[in-house]
Structures are given as C-alpha cells and as structure tokens.
Amino acid sequence: MAEPVSLYIHIPFCVRKCRYCSFVSEADAPLSPREYTDLLLREMALRAGRGAVPSRAPTLYLGGGTPSLLPPGEVGRIIETAGRLLGLEADAEVTLEANPGTVTPASLAGYRAAGVNRLSLGVQSFDDRMLATLGRVHSAREAREAFDAARRAGFDSVGIDLIHSLPGQDIGHWRGELRRAADLSPEHISAYGLTVEEGTTFARLEAQGALLLPGEEESARMFEETAELLAAFGYEHYEISNYARPGRRSRHNRVYWRRGNYLGFGAGAHSFLRSPWPGVRWKNPDELARYGRLLAAGSLPDEDVVSLSGRAAMGEWLFLGLRMLDGVETARFREEFGAELEAVYGGEVERLRAAGLLDAAGGVLRLTRRGILLSNQVFARFL
Ligand code: SF4
Numbered sequence: 101m102a103e104p105v106s107l108y109i110h111i112p113f114c115v116r117k118c119r120y121c122s123f124v125s126e127a128d129a130p131l132s133p134r135e136y137t138d139l140l141l142r143e144m145a146l147r148a149g150r151g152a153v154p155s156r157a158p159t160l161y162l163g164g165g166t167p168s169l170l171p172p173g174e175v176g177r178i179i180e181t182a183g184r185l186l187g188l189e190a191d192a193e194v195t196l197e198a199n200p201g202t203v204t205p206a207s208l209a210g211y212r213a214a215g216v217n218r219l220s221l222g223v224q225s226f227d228d229r230m231l232a233t234l235g236r237v238h239s240a241r242e243a244r245e246a247f248d249a250a251r252r253a254g255f256d257s258v259g260i261d262l263i264h265s266l267p268g269q270d271i272g273h274w275r276g277e278l279r280r281a282a283d284l285s286p287e288h289i290s291a292y293g294l295t296v297e298e299g300t301t302f303a304r305l306e307a308q309g310a311l312l313l314p315g316e317e318e319s320a321r322m323f324e325e326t327a328e329l330l331a332a333f334g335y336e337h338y339e340i341s342n343y344a345r346p347g348r349r350s351r352h353n354r355v356y357w358r359r360g361n362y363l364g365f366g367a368g369a370h371s372f373l374r375s376p377w378p379g380v381r382w383k384n385p386d387e388l389a390r391y392g393r394l395l396a397a398g399s400l401p402d403e404d405v406v407s408l409s410g411r412a413a414m415g416e417w418l419f420l421g422l423r424m425l426d427g428v429e430t431a432r433f434r435e436e437f438g439a440e441l442e443a444v445y446g447g448e449v450e451r452l453r454a455a456g457l458l459d460a461a462g463g464v465l466r467l468t469r470r471g472i473l474l475s476n477q478v479f480a481r482f483l
Pocket of ligand 1: 122
C-alpha cells in the first residue's frame with residue numbers, strides 16, 4: 101500500500117469493568133498476556149503474508165481495555181513485529197494507554213525502552229470519591245505517582261484523560277479537576293463528557309433513577325469553561341474533546357479525523373482503508389474466543405465489512421473533519437471527491453450557518469462555539 105497506514109492494537113482486558121464502560125474489554129482475561137500477544141503477532145503475520153500491509157506506518161496506538169496490563173516485554177514484541185512486518189517507521193509516534201493502577205516505575209521504564217514514546221494516562225478524576233463512583237481501580241494519589249514516574253522514565257509526551265459531567269459534579273468541582281491536571285503540565289489533555297451507554301452499570305442505575313447527573317446547562321458550562329481554563333495554561337483546543345500544548349496534538353487521532361488509513365489488530369479492533377475507493381471499513385470480532393479460532397484456522401478475522409458509497413464517504417469526510425477546530429478546506433473536498441462541496445451540501449451548510457452552528461469563510465468550514473457544543477446535531481445532518 102503506497103499511502104501511509106496507521107496501526108491500532110486493541111488489548112481487551114481490564115482489572116475489572118468500570119461502571120460506565122462500554123468498550124470491548126473484560127475482567128478475568130482467559131488468556132495470559134503472552135498468549136494474547138501471540139495472537140496479535142499471528143494476525144500481523146497473516147496479513148503480511150497476504151500482502152495486505154502498509155509500506156509505511158507513521159503511528160501505532162495501543163488502546164483498550166488496559167494495554168498497561170501487558171508487560172513491557174510483550175509490548176516490545178508487538179512494536180518489533182510492527183517494524184519488521186508492517187512498515188512501522190523508526191520515528192513513529194507510539195502511544196500506550198495506561199491505567200494508573202497498573203503501572204510501576206519499572207514497567208514505565210520498560211515501555212519507554214521498548215519503543216513507546218507517548219503515554220496516555222487514564223486518570224479520569226483527581227477525586228477519590230468520584231473514582232469510586234466510576235469504579236476505577238486507582239486512587240488520585242496513584243494517578244499523580246504514575247504521572248511522576250512516567251516523567252522519570254523519560255516520557256516527554258504524556259496525556260491525561262479526564263471525564264466531566266459526573267454524578268454529583270458541579271462547575272466548581274470540574275474547575276478544580278482541570279487545574280489539578282494542568283498543574284502537572286502534561287502535553288495533552290482529553291476531556292470527555294460522560295455519556296451513559298447501554299448495558300453498563302450506570303445505565304442500570306439511571307433506569308432506576310439512582311444516577312444523579314448534572315443538568316444540561318451545568319454540563320454545557322463544564323464543556324465551555326474547559327477551553328477557557330486550559331487556554332490560560334497554554335493548551336490549544338484543537339478537537340471537540342482534546343487539548344494540547346503547541347506541537348503536541350495526537351498524530352494518531354488526526355488520522356481518524358482526516359479519513360486516513362488505519363489497520364486494527366486484536367479482538368474488537370476496527371480498520372479503515374481508503375482503497376478500494378472511496379473506502380472500506382471492517383472490524384474484528386469482539387469475542388476473544390472467536391477471534392482466536394479464526395486466526396488458528398488461518399483466516400483473517402475481518403467481519404462486518406462495509407464498502408462505502410461515494411455519498412457516505414463525503415459525509416464521513418465532513419463530520420470527521422469538522423471535529424477538528426481548524427475545520428475543513430472546501431478545496432480538499434474537491435481534491436478528494438472531484439465535486440464541489442457547495443454543490444453536494446450547499447443547502448445544509450447554509451441552514452447550519454443561518455442557525456449559527458457553522459462558520460464558512462476563506463474556503464474553510466468550521467464549527468462555531470455554539471456548533472461545538474451542539475456538534476452531534478451538526479454531524480447528524482451529514483450522515
Ligand atoms: S479501564 Fe477503561 S476499558 Fe477498562 S473497564 Fe475501565 S473504562 Fe473500560
């Protein structure tokens with residue numbers, strides 16, 4: 101494949117399931133880290149054997165689940181194999197999601213030595229009460245210790261993930277959370293609003309009327325003040341939920357938002373390639389046993405394969421691109437699809453402009469502040 105293709109590795113294990121979590125992950129992993137890594141390497145080798153691999157991969161992201169449950173030696177095997185079989189570049193951005201309750205100074209030093217150069221710490225809150233409500237396995241102190249240990253291990257690119265609009269939270273509490281995160285001076289901060297997903301403990305509690313979430317207005321204030329407060333600490337708001345110091349935006353996530361190529365490995369991993377044009381998506385089975393069986397039989401575990409129509413690809417290009425606050429260039433739409441954005445979406449764009457949700461100037465479309473707040477409504481128009 102001539103175009104760059106990023107790599108995503110899914111680690112579907114956790115110490116225990118958080119109460120809000122709907123990600124593909126399970127506690128009590130039926131496989132050892134070594135056995136699961138063997139499966140990942142088998143999938144890489146199978147794909148390479150069919151020639152369906154990139155000639156160059158600029159980023160690799162180990163997500164989960166809890167990738168920091170893999171010992172550094174296993175992470176090293178994954179990175180080494182990706183370099184040998186999948187074109188992982190020598191200066192690639194290699195990110196590992198780490199749960200503060202699962203790392204030690206030695207394991208962090210091991211990840212760094214294995215080639216991980218960016219750490220994403222799932223802190224979520226600096227308040228032990230909130231952490232208990234969320235069902236996290238770590239305390240606020242452990243999160244701070246993990247951050248300090250990451251610095252000592254040589255990580256000069258560390259991100260902190262936080263969640264706002266938690267049960268019982270108000271704007272004053274959230275401001276304190278942001279200040280505590282910024283005081284640590286990470287290069288990147290992700291701040292997501294809590295969403296109650298089907299099938300989670302939180303969904304059950306909500307159905308019973310036992311989950312007291314902040315109202316819509318309070319939630320909107322938390323979102324709006326995040327950008328203001330973090331700007332005062334030198335963070336640029338560059339994507340709806342992401343903030344970074346200059347030059348420290350996530351290269352890997354930008355591939356998703358720009359409709360770039362990525363290959364996912366592991367149970368539950370998603371993939372997208374732009375070829376055959378205008379693109380094909382698929383996912384690996386969520387169920388670990390099925391994922392393992394397919395690989396053992398020598399089959400690639402690709403399921404739910406969807407070839408995009410031209411119109412679907414255009415819609416994706418717009419709503420993924422608009423997630424970035426720099427917006428999208430209409431000239432690039434023309435380059436991608438050989439059509440004028442105006443001709444395809446002119447009416448919709450005009451309506452969103454009139455509603456104050458979209459700004460169009462100088463050949464660039466971008467969300468307004470109000471559009472960022474109501475982004476789901478904007479994106480629904482392009483689906
Ligand atoms: S650590 Fe992350 S993936 Fe694991 S259960 Fe908690 S939220 Fe889900």
